[in-house]
Structures are given as C-alpha cells and as structure tokens.
Amino acid sequence: MSLTLDNTTQFDVEEKEYLRHGTKGLLARIYTPKGAGPFPALVEVHGGAWCLSDRFTEKVRHEFMASHGVVSVALDFRSGNEDPYPASVADVNYAVRWVKQHAKELKTKPELVGLSGQSSGGHLAMLVAMRPNDPRYAAIPIAGSSHDASVRCVIMSWPVINPLGRYRYAKAELAKPNPPEWAKTIAPRQDKYWQSEANQGEGSPLLILERGEKVKTPPAFWLQGRGDVLHDYLDPESKSGKTEAPRFVDLYRKAGGEIELNYFDSDRKPGQSPDLTNIGDTFERMLGFIGKKLKVSCSVRLATARRIVRARVAGARGRLSWRGATIHVTATARSRPS
Numbered sequence: 001m002s003l004t005l006d007n008t009t010q011f012d013v014e015e016k017e018y019l020r021h022g023t024k025g026l027l028a029r030i031y032t033p034k035g036a037g038p039f040p041a042l043v044e045v046h047g048g049a050w051c052l053s054d055r056f057t058e059k060v061r062h063e064f065m066a067s068h069g070v071v072s073v074a075l076d077f078r079s080g081n082e083d084p085y086p087a088s089v090a091d092v093n094y095a096v097r098w099v100k101q102h103a104k105e106l107k108t109k110p111e112l113v114g115l116s117g118q119s120s121g122g123h124l125a126m127l128v129a130m131r132p133n134d135p136r137y138a139a140i141p142i143a144g145s146s147h148d149a150s151v152r153c154v155i156m157s158w159p160v161i162n163p164l165g166r167y168r169y170a171k172a173e174l175a176k177p178n179p180p181e182w183a184k185t186i187a188p189r190q191d192k193y194w195q196s197e198a199n200q201g202e203g204s205p206l207l208i209l210e211r212g213e214k215v216k217t218p219p220a221f222w223l224q225g226r227g228d229v230l231h232d233y234l235d236p237e238s239k240s241g242k243t244e245a246p247r248f249v250d251l252y253r254k255a256g257g258e259i260e261l262n263y264f265d266s267d268r269k270p271g272q273s274p275d276l277t278n279i280g281d282t283f284e285r286m287l288g289f290i291g292k293k294l295k296v297s298c299s300v301r302l303a304t305a306r307r308i309v310r311a312r313v314a315g316a317r318g319r320l321s322w323r324g325a326t327i328h329v330t331a332t333a334r335s336r337p338s
Contacts (some may be wrong), residue, residue, distance in 0.1 A: 010034045011066035018098045019091060019140070021078065026091060028098075029055045029074040030106065031066035037107030040114065040294035041071035042155065043096050047119030047273075049160075049186055050080035050088065050193035058118055060276040061157075064283045070290060071108050073099055080193025085203060086136050088193075092128045093137040093149040100147040112294050114153040114218075116286075119231070122159025126205045129154045130215040153293040154220045155286055158231040158274075161248045162207060163190060164200035165235040172236075182230060182270045206244065209251035217257025221289040222249065223282050225266030225274065260289060 062072040077091035100110040117125030132149035173183040
C-alpha cells in the first residue's frame with residue numbers, strides 16, 4: 001500500500017548525549033515527528049573534510065526529513081583535528097547501535113534504521129555500512145546491547161567515496177603554477193585525519209570494492225551535483241574511464257549491492273558548501289528512496305495518517321471516513337463574518 005500526504009507534519013527537537021570520551025560528551029540532535037510511530041530513522045553524519053562542522057551544519061535536511069515522517073539523528077563525533085582515523089568511524093558505528101538500543105523511545109525500530117551523510121560524512125556513512133562489525137569500528141561497547149551497526153540503507157550526498165584518489169588529485173593541483181584554493185585546504189585536512197596514504201586507501205569504500213573485500217552492501221542512494229569536481233572527478237589512476245560516482249556504482253552493483261545515482265543541477269563553486277535550500281527536488285527524491293527501503297507496516301502508517309488528517313480537519317465542517325486503505329475527506333469551509 002502507498003500512502004501519501006501532501007502536507008508536512010510537526011516534529012520535536014531534543015539533544016541527548018549518546019557517547020562520552022573521558023570528560024568530553026558527544027551530542028546527538030534528534031528531530032522526531034509527532035505521532036506514535038514507528039518511523040524510519042536516519043543516523044546523520046555531517047561533512048567537513050573529516051575535521052570541520054557539527055550536528056547543526058545540515059539542519060535544513062534534518063528538519064525536512066522530520067517534517068515528512070523520518071526521525072533524524074544528527075551527530076557530533078570526534079574531529080580529525082584531534083583524533084585521527086578511525087576515531088570518527090567508531091563514533092558513528094556506536095551511534096547506530098545506540099539508536100537501535102533506544103529505538104522505542106526514539107519512535108523507531110532497529111530494523112528501520114539507516115545511515116545518511118554528506119561529503120566526508122557520506123564517506124563515513126558508507127564505510128560504517130560496509131563494515132558494521134569491523135573490530136576497530138565496533139570497539140566501543142554498549143552495555144546490555146546485542147545490536148550491531150548494520151543498516152537497512154545508506155543515503156550519500158556527494159560523498160568523498162575515495163579519499164586516496166581525492167587526496168592525490170588535490171596534491172596534483174597543488175603542484176600546478178596557480179593551484180586552486182580548495183586544494184590548499186583539503187590536502188592538509190586529509191593529512192590530519194588520515195595520517196598516511198596507506199590509511200586513505202585502506203578506508204576507501206571504492207578501493208575496498210576494487211580489492212574484492214567481502215563487505216555488506218545495503219541498498220544505497222547517491223545524490224550528486226553535476227560539475228562537482230571535488231566529488232565526481234575523473235581519477236587519472238583509474239582505468240574505468242568514468243568519474244567517481246558511476247565508477248563506484250558499477251563496483252557496488254558488481255558486489256551485489258543495489259544503488260541509485262541521482263544527479264541534480266548545481267552552481268556550487270569548488271571548496272564551497274552547497275546551499276541546501278536551493279538544490280531542487282533532491283530531498284523529495286531521498287524520501288522516495290526511504291519509502292521503498294525503510295517500509296513501516298501498512299496498519300501502522302494508516303493509523304498515523306488518520307491521526308494527522310483528523311488534526312488537520314479539526315474544526316472544519318465536514319466528514320472523515322475510511323474505506324479499506326483509502327482516506328476520504330469531505331469538508332466545507334467555515335462561514336466567515338461579513
């Protein structure tokens with residue numbers, strides 16, 4: 001059954017400490033749709049070249065998802081400026097398990113949890129999804145929990161899917177007489193987080209697949225702006241003849257995974273973050289993917305929809321009825337004072 005409501009729903013926002021390292025607590029900003037649920041949930045991983053930004057950076061997307069019936073858990077995690085690879089990967093792995101452990105109070109279910117990330121956050125999301133039980137990434141225990149970090153799906157917005165390739169691309173640009181500004185900042189940040197080219201290659205989802213490693217391949221969605229030379233460039237070391245997005249898609253499908261590649265028009269300048277309020281219907285496309293991969297039982301969705309519609313027509317003159325799985329609303333406008 002497919003159930004679509006044209007309007008958005010209200011949501012609550014709260015912050016919880018999900019993990020602590022010594023005296024430093026890590027917060028999750030949780031956007032929860034109003035209603036009983038259970039709702040699909042996304043653990044959201046921000047971008048920032050593994051060293052910058054925080055749980056607020058991509059709140060436009062988090063608010064949109066919550067207003068359309070998706071729990072959005074936006075994370076802070078350890079920065080590459082202080083804690084190199086694989087510290088942030090371990091934090092994200094832990095966060096997935098934490099959300100599953102607290103699924104009931106978050107109005108979701110363990111089997112309805114996915115990962116979402118932007119830029120370097122997209123890389124972290126895919127890496128955790130591919131290696132949910134890697135002992136380095138799952139090294140932080142959760143008392144009383146038997147959940148692992150496997151997820152039902154992964155959503156990536158212009159991910160740095162091959163850190164080593166992007167690093168060498170930036171270094172090659174730096175060697176030119178008039179290097180672009182973006183290369184001057186990206187290479188040092190990747191040095192800070194990854195520490196070595198060997199680590200960048202080991203932790204590259206694209207190269208993991210090229211090496212033929214046995215990994216998880218949950219259904220994936222890649223959102224990519226056209227002309228984005230920082231995330232969808234042509235790697236001179238690749239023999240595929242394809243830019244990074246279609247190159248990864250081919251490898252993912254060859255490994256048995258299902259993945260959708262969605263391009264959108266973008267006027268983004270290299271080194272600048274995109275305006276998330278001006279990227280067309282991309283969030284709607286994400287919702288369509290979530291609706292297919294994180295399905296809630298028909299009876300639960302219909303019950304939730306009934307509550308929403310009742311609230312919307314409350315006070316209006318009209319009749320509300322259900323016939324099978326269909327909602328019927330017949331209403332007349334209130335009389336206005338002359």
